[in-house]
Amino acid sequence: MRRVYLDNSATTPTKQEVLDAMMPYFTEVFGNPSSIHGFGREAKKIVNESRATIANLMNAEEREFFFTAGGTESDNWAVKGIAKAHKNKGNHIITSKVEHHGILHTCETLEKEGFEVTYLEVDEYGRISLDDLKAAIKPETILISIMYANNEIGTVQPIKEIGTIAKEKGVLFHTDAVQAFGNFKIDVKEMNIDLMSISSHKIYGPKGIGGLYVRRGVRLANFVDGGAQERKKRAGTENVPSIVGFAKAAEIAYRDFDAHVEKLISLRERLKKGIMESIDYCKYNGHPEERHPGNCHVAFEFIEGEALLLSLDMVGVAGSSGSACTSGSLDPSHVLMSIGLTHEIAHGSLRLSVGDFTTEEDVDYVVHELKGIVDRLRMMSPLYDKVTGGK
C-alpha cells in the first residue's frame, strides 16, 4: 500500500545528511564538553560551532542562543523565566488565544501563582489585532508572547509590527517560532524579537533538541540549576549529537530555503485546489496568504475528524485533526473555536502538512482517497441527511 506522510507540522523525518553529520558524535567525538581533556575539548568545539551556526541564521550572537530539549521547554523557559525575573516590575503577560499549549498551559500555571494574563482574541484567519495589543499593554505588562506561525491553521502573525509596539512600550517580546523557523527568514534584530523558541524536529533534524534565543541584556531566570552548561542557565550535559544534527538541519533549511518554500507552496496549493474542487461543503481555514508554506487546513461539514483520520490511515495517509475526539477533551481545538468555527465544522477539521519529501503524486493520491472517504462518512451521517433530504 502507498504510504503518504502529510503530518510534517507534527514532526519531520531526519534527513540523511543530518544523520550522517550526527553519527561521529555518538562514537568518535563522544567526550563531555565540560571536560578539560582533548575528548571534551573537541566536543565543546562542535557545540560552540553549532550554536554559532544557528545564531547566525537568525542574526543573533552566539552568546544569545541556548540549547534546550525542544520547543515546549523553550516556551516554558521563556515565559516562566521572564515572569520570575521581572515580577518586581509587574505581573501582567499578554498572549493570544491561539498559542500552542506550551505557552497557554504555562500561562495558566503562572495565573495560579498570581500573574495576570490577557489572552488576545483573533480574527477569522487567526490573526491578532495590533490595536487590541496596544490597548492591552499597561504599566504592569512584562511580556508579550505571540506565536510566529500557528501549528494548526498555519496563520502567521504580524511579528515585526508586534516587535515594534513592544519596543516602543518597553515590554519584552517572545515568539514561539517552532513552526516558522526554517520556513520564514527570521531576523531577530530587525523584528525586535527579545526571545524566540525554535525546535529541531520540525526542520528535518532530530527530536529532543530545541533552542531559545534570548537577546543580550534581557534578564531571564535560570531554567535548570546544576553545572555551567548554557551559561549556567540551563544546566546538564549537552546532547552533542542532537546539537550537531539541529545545526546541520538549520544550515540545510537556509541553504535550500527558496526551493523548499517554493516546493511546499506549490504542493499545498495543489492539495488545496484538489480538495476544494472535488469536495462540496468544506471550508479552507487559516489566512489565505499569510501562512506556513506547508499548511493546508480544511474542515469538512457533517463528518467527524477522528473518523476521517482513521479512514485516511487505512489507505496509508497520515494527517491530523483538531476534533474533540482526537484531543481527548470534550471541545474541539481552542484554535478552531477562536477563529469562530461552529462545533459541527470544527469537529470535521483536517490538517494536512506537506514537506520536503512530499510529491505531486502523493498529493493527487490523497485528494482521490479523501473524496471517497468523505463521501462514505457523509452517507453515514444524520447531519448530511438534513442537507440532502436523506437522498
Add this chain to the structure above:
Amino acid sequence: MYTDKVMDHFTNPRNVGVIEDADGVGEVGNVKCGDIMRIYLKIENDVIEDIKFKTFGCGSAIASSSIATVMLKGKTIDEALELNNKDFVSALGGLPSVKLHCSVLAEEAFKVALYNYCQNSGKTYAGLEGFNPEELDDDHHDDIDEDDE
C-alpha cells in the same frame, strides 16, 4: 488504540441507512460533543424485524452503532431491553475509556427509538419503564467509570 473488531465495524459498518416507514426513530447526542446517533426500528409482533442507523461521530461511535444494530436485530423487545452498553463494548472487544460514552449513546439511541415506537403504538414494555428521553444527559463524557474499561 482500537481493537480489530472496532476497526471491522468502523470500516464495514452493518445496517447503515434509513427505514422509510420506520415504526420508531430515535436520535441522541449533539454536535457540540461531536456525536449524533439516529436509529430506525421496524417492529412486528414485538420483534425487531429491521434496524438501521446513521451516525455522525468518531470511529468508536460508528462501530458502537453498528455492533448495537447487529446485536439488537431479530431480538424480541424484551430480549433487546436486557442488552446494555457494556454488552456492546464486550462484543467490540473493548473501547478506550474515553470512548465508552459512544456505547452509551448507542444504547440510548435504541431506547429513544423504542420509546417513540411505544408512543406511536400505545404499547408498554417493562424494560422501558421509567425511561424518559427528556431526562437524558447529552454529555456522557463525565459519567463514565474508569473501571468499566
